[in-house]
Amino acid sequence: QVQLVESGGGLVQAGGSLRLSCVASGRTFSRNVMGWFRQAPGKERDFVAAISWTGSSTSYADSAKGRFTISRDNVKNTMYLQMNSLKPEDTAVYYCAARTTSYWAISPADYRYWGQGTQVTVTS
Secondary structure (H helix, E strand, O other), rough: OOOEEEOOEEEEOOOOOOHHHHHOOOOOOOOOOOOEEEEOOOOEEEEEEOOOOOOOOEOEEEEOOEEEEEEEOOOOOOEEEHHHHHHHHOOOOEEEEEEEOOOOOOOOHOOOOOOOOEEEEEEO
């Protein structure tokens, strides 16, 4: 059974930092593109960042550029999202996701495997 499990969310003041982790089990995703998405109440699930299977290529939503860093450790089957300079508008449930291929994509519809999400709340 394939599982993606996120952790690291929480409550933080504006300007603070959080590091999210996503541990995969049940299969290896070392050859797959993986990404982070987020969903605020009443809104659609939005792309945050994606990373190639080698980790050498990354992509960020404009809202995340310069503040968030995505990375992965294929030996540990784990992906990370370092979030700095957090803003109240970053408040959302954050999901990790994995594609079934190494081809690039940033649409949620192109990701097959999803974690259960971790809540990030940023207070002003």
